[in-house]
Each structure stands twice: as C-alpha cells, then as structure tokens.
Amino acid sequence: MKVILHIWRQAKASTNSDFKQDGKMVRYELNNASPDMSFLEMLDVLNEQLITKGEEPVAFDHDCREGVCGSCGVVIDGVPHGPESGTTTCQLHMRSFKDGAEIYIEPMRAKAFPVTKDLIVDRGSFDRIVQSGAFISVNTGAPQDANAILIPKPDADRAFDAATCIGCGACVAACKNASAMLFVGAKVSHFKHLPQGQVERDSRARNLVSAMDEEGFGNCTNQNECEAVCPKEISVRVIADMNREYLRAKVLEE
Amino acid sequence: MSWLTSFWRSSIGGKVTMAVTGLMLFGFLVSHLLGNLLLLQGRDKINAYAKWLHDLGPLLWVMRIGLLAVFVLHVATAIRLSRANKVARPVAYRKPNTVQANMASRSMLLSGLTLLVFIIYHLMHFTFGVTNPGHHALKAAGAGGHDVYAMVTTSFGNPAIAIAYAVFQVVLFLHLSHGLQSMAQTVGIHHARYTPMIKTVSFLVALAIAGGNAFLSLSVMFGLVGGTQ
Incomplete structure (x- = not known):
C-alpha cells in the first residue's frame, strides 16, 4: 500500500524560549508499506529509504513494541497513538489506514514534554512526579506472608485499573490544556485503594499535585479526551479520585 | 493560612473554585428564573416580588455584593486557569483532532466570555437603564418602584431585543450543560451508577434554565404575555 506522510522534523532539542521555530513538517511518500506492518515498522521502512538516500532518518521513541513499556507514542492525525482505541502506536497496524492515506505524524505537544529530536519528547517530568510520592515506603526486612493483608476484590480491581x-x-498530548491529571490521578488512585497506600495517603496527594503543577502542565476541564486516547483505557474516575484525595489532604493539613 | 494559599494556587484548587462559585451562580440563575416566571401571573405578582426584593434593604445589598464577589472570583479564576492552559501547550498541533470531547466542553472559555458580555448588557438594560432608558423609567402606579412588568413587556415587545436574549440562552445552555456535570467530577464524585445520571440531569436542567429564560422573552414577543392585564 501507498501512504503519504507528513512528519515533524526537528534537528535540535527544543528550548523554552524558541519552541515555535524549532522544526517543520516534511512530506514523504512511501510506496511499499504493507497493511500487516505495525506503524513503527512502517517508519522503519521509511528510515531505511532515507538512510539509503543519505538523509537523516526520522527519530522516534520505541522499546518493547508489544504495548507494555510506554516508550512509543506519537500523535497521528491529531490523536495520540492513532485511530484505534486502547492501542499503543507500536500495536497500531497499517491496515487501520486506507491505501493512499495522508498521515500527519507529530510529537506530543506540551511545555512539560520538550521535543528532543523529531518525534521524541522528554517525559522526564513524569519521572519527577513519580519521585515526589507515587510509591510506598517500606522498611526492608523479612517479607511477610503474601496473603497477610486482605484486600477486597473490587478495591484490588480499582487499584489495578x-x-x-x-x-x-x-x-497530556490529547488534552486541550496539556494537563497531566489522568496520569497523576492514576498514581493517586492506584495507592488510594490499597491498604499499603494509606500510610502516606495525604502527603502523597499533596506532593503529587504540587509536583504536577510545578512541571507546568495545564488544568483539567473535564473533556475526557485523555481517557479516549489512553492505550490502557484508564477512566477519568481516577481524576475524581485525585480531586477528592487532594481536597481531603488539604482540608486535613495542619 | 498557608494551606489555603497553596490550595488556591494549585490546579485542583482552581478547579474547585470554579465548581463552587459555578454552583453558587447556578443557584442564582434558578432563583432568577423562578422570580421572572411570576411574569406569567400578571403585573401585580411580579411587581410585588420586585418590591419585596427592594424592601429587603441592606440584606439585598449583602446579596448583591456577595453575588458580585462570587462572579468576579469565577471569571478571574477562569482567566487564570485558561492562561496557564495556554502556556502549557506552546506549540499547537498542525492537524488538531478530538475523539469524544463535545463542543460545549471545548468552548467553555468562549461561552463564558460571551455570557460576561451578555450579562453586562443585561445589567445596562434592566438594572442601570443605560441601553433603553425609556423602558427603565417606567414606574409602577402608586407604590413608586419600577413597573417591572411594563419594563419587561415593553423591552421584549421589541423583536430585536427578544431574539437577542433568546440567542444568548443557547450560549447559556452550552455553558451550563458542561459546567453542571463538571462540578461533580471536580469535587471527586464519579460513580458507575450516578455519573451517567448526573450528566443527563445536567443536560436537562441546563435546558430547563435556558429554555425557561428564552420562553419568557419570546412569549412576550409573540404577544402571549403582555398587553394590559
């Protein structure tokens, strides 16, 4: 199959001052794509052609290519991870596109995700949020019996979701406001429903939200675009969980 | 008080401020519509209601100042959050797209600012008597206060004014239909059973408020209300 690609090309990493003049969209034609290729394999084929021609290949993030690592993720025709719901870019296949389709491929756009090169963005802001409290502190020692702490099944399911x-x-990429509230909500909700998460419950909610705000993400306006594009189909319920946890933590703060 | 300032400055604090002030403004809209529906009961009823409100004296001023404070807080917080949202995405997508966001949710700032303009016009029209001083000057016989009934029926007897008010109710409907259901989510209410209900009820309540307001202006225009009774 044939596809026409419009890809964001940017040689140098973005800086906060000149975000706008950093790169441009470049048109490529690819005649030998197969409907059975994954989206990333299609980009691999494009890159082989570019290298043969002596051009710079398109840089994009990828690792496991089986939908579990979270490395890949480009914005395809305005939708992160492309048109299939509950699917990462690496698990998206070219059969989801028509023969001769024009496909726009852009990096995720957010101030907190500066572009490093082409389609690669620096998501270090997520790591810093996680470091601020998306974990439980456990003293080392002999492990206790696995089933010593009972967790109701519905709670375990909510935490796991x-x-x-x-x-x-x-x-973040899908949100009109580049808000990270689905991500941070998932971290809060993950621990909120588990007994192990109760110890640091209030400080976690406060620290995660303030870390999120410091990174320069926007504010949620409940459009629910995030849950629509989430490859793991995480519900905006986690945002309500976070709102409630944060409200509680602020009210109880001494 | 540092917890309060940090809450107020935080993203979720801003959202909660929008929700709480929004709920208060919604409460005002309900009482505003209920009061205005007295129009259907004739001149005496609505004029008596207007006189009762004015006779509240200092209490009326407490309510007015409170309402203004809530309104200013709602608008100022919206502007602060929107500005932060704009900064959060310095480069727009070349090919923007959405999956499930509806028009009402994407245009809250625009619908809100449109309503702000409308509310200023509405106050200049009926409260300050700037745009139509003739209508504003209509006095009730005897008691001395405004003849609200005559003010409203004369104003909306003018089709341009009546239609303009009705058109603005569409904007109000859009704003309320997203805003009402957002409040629940913002204060942390999300439930498999209740959230769909909240969305339906928000839609219907927004329709009732905006529809009720539009009904009043249009029914005067079409001569269903008014005349000499």
Whole structure:
C-alpha cells in the first residue's frame, strides 16, 4: 500500500524560549508499506529509504513494541497513538489506514514534554512526579506472608485499573490544556485503594499535585479526551479520585 | 493560612473554585428564573416580588455584593486557569483532532466570555437603564418602584431585543450543560451508577434554565404575555 506522510522534523532539542521555530513538517511518500506492518515498522521502512538516500532518518521513541513499556507514542492525525482505541502506536497496524492515506505524524505537544529530536519528547517530568510520592515506603526486612493483608476484590480491581498506566503521556498530548491529571490521578488512585497506600495517603496527594503543577502542565476541564486516547483505557474516575484525595489532604493539613 | 494559599494556587484548587462559585451562580440563575416566571401571573405578582426584593434593604445589598464577589472570583479564576492552559501547550498541533470531547466542553472559555458580555448588557438594560432608558423609567402606579412588568413587556415587545436574549440562552445552555456535570467530577464524585445520571440531569436542567429564560422573552414577543392585564 501507498501512504503519504507528513512528519515533524526537528534537528535540535527544543528550548523554552524558541519552541515555535524549532522544526517543520516534511512530506514523504512511501510506496511499499504493507497493511500487516505495525506503524513503527512502517517508519522503519521509511528510515531505511532515507538512510539509503543519505538523509537523516526520522527519530522516534520505541522499546518493547508489544504495548507494555510506554516508550512509543506519537500523535497521528491529531490523536495520540492513532485511530484505534486502547492501542499503543507500536500495536497500531497499517491496515487501520486506507491505501493512499495522508498521515500527519507529530510529537506530543506540551511545555512539560520538550521535543528532543523529531518525534521524541522528554517525559522526564513524569519521572519527577513519580519521585515526589507515587510509591510506598517500606522498611526492608523479612517479607511477610503474601496473603497477610486482605484486600477486597473490587478495591484490588480499582487499584489495578489505575496501575495499568504505562506513563506514555498520551493523556497530556490529547488534552486541550496539556494537563497531566489522568496520569497523576492514576498514581493517586492506584495507592488510594490499597491498604499499603494509606500510610502516606495525604502527603502523597499533596506532593503529587504540587509536583504536577510545578512541571507546568495545564488544568483539567473535564473533556475526557485523555481517557479516549489512553492505550490502557484508564477512566477519568481516577481524576475524581485525585480531586477528592487532594481536597481531603488539604482540608486535613495542619 | 498557608494551606489555603497553596490550595488556591494549585490546579485542583482552581478547579474547585470554579465548581463552587459555578454552583453558587447556578443557584442564582434558578432563583432568577423562578422570580421572572411570576411574569406569567400578571403585573401585580411580579411587581410585588420586585418590591419585596427592594424592601429587603441592606440584606439585598449583602446579596448583591456577595453575588458580585462570587462572579468576579469565577471569571478571574477562569482567566487564570485558561492562561496557564495556554502556556502549557506552546506549540499547537498542525492537524488538531478530538475523539469524544463535545463542543460545549471545548468552548467553555468562549461561552463564558460571551455570557460576561451578555450579562453586562443585561445589567445596562434592566438594572442601570443605560441601553433603553425609556423602558427603565417606567414606574409602577402608586407604590413608586419600577413597573417591572411594563419594563419587561415593553423591552421584549421589541423583536430585536427578544431574539437577542433568546440567542444568548443557547450560549447559556452550552455553558451550563458542561459546567453542571463538571462540578461533580471536580469535587471527586464519579460513580458507575450516578455519573451517567448526573450528566443527563445536567443536560436537562441546563435546558430547563435556558429554555425557561428564552420562553419568557419570546412569549412576550409573540404577544402571549403582555398587553394590559
């Protein structure tokens, strides 16, 4: 199959001052794509052609290529991870596109995700948020019996639904306001429903939200675009969980 | 008080401020519509209601100043959050797209600012008597206060004014239909059973408020209300 690609090309990393003049969209024609190729394999084929011609290949992030690592994630025709719901870019296949389709491929756009090169963005802001409290502190020692702490099944399910987040950043990329509230909500909700999470419950909510705000993400306006593009289909319920946890933590703060 | 300032400056604090002030403004809209529906009961009823409100004296001023404070807080917080949202995405997508966001949710700032303009016009029209001083000067016989009934029926007897008011109600509907259901989510209410209900009820309540307001202006225009009774 044939596809026409419009890809954001940017040689140098973005700086906060001149975000806008950093790169441009470049048109490529690819005649030998197969409907069975994954989206990233299609980009691999394009890159082989570019290298043969002596041009700079398109840089994009990828690692596991099986939808679990969260490395990949480009914005395809305005939708992070492309047109299939619940699917990462690496698990998206060219059969989702028509023969001769024009496809726009852009990096995720957010101040907190500066572009490093072409389609690669620096998602270090997510790591810094996680470091601020998306974990439980456990003293080392002999492990206790695995089933010593009972967790009701519905609670375990809610925690697990939130824990499926792979931190790909699609929620930020899709949000009109570049808000990270689905990501941060997933972290809060993950621990909120588990007994192990109760110890640091209030400080976690306060620290995660203030870390998120410091990174320069926008504010949620409840459009729910994030849950629509999330490859793990995390519900905006986690945002309500975070709002409630934060409100509680601020009211109880001494 | 540092917890309060840090809450106020935080993203979620801003959202909660929008929700709480929004709920208060919604409460005002309900009472405003209920009061205005007295128009259907004739001149005496609505004029008596207007006189009762004015006779509240200092209490009325407490309510007015409170309402103004809530309104200013709602608008100022919206502008602060919107500005932060704009900064959060310095480069727009070349090919923007959405999956499930609706028009009402994407245009809250625009619908809000449109409503702000409308509310200023509405106050200049009926409260300060700037745009139509003739209508504003209509006095009730005897008691001395404004003849609200005559003010409203004369104003909306003018089709341009009546239609303009009705058109603005579409904007109000858009703003309320997203705003009402957003409040629940913002204060942390999300439930498999109740959230769909909240969305439906928000839609219907927004329709009732905006529809009720539009009904009043249009029914005067079409001569269903008014005349000499």
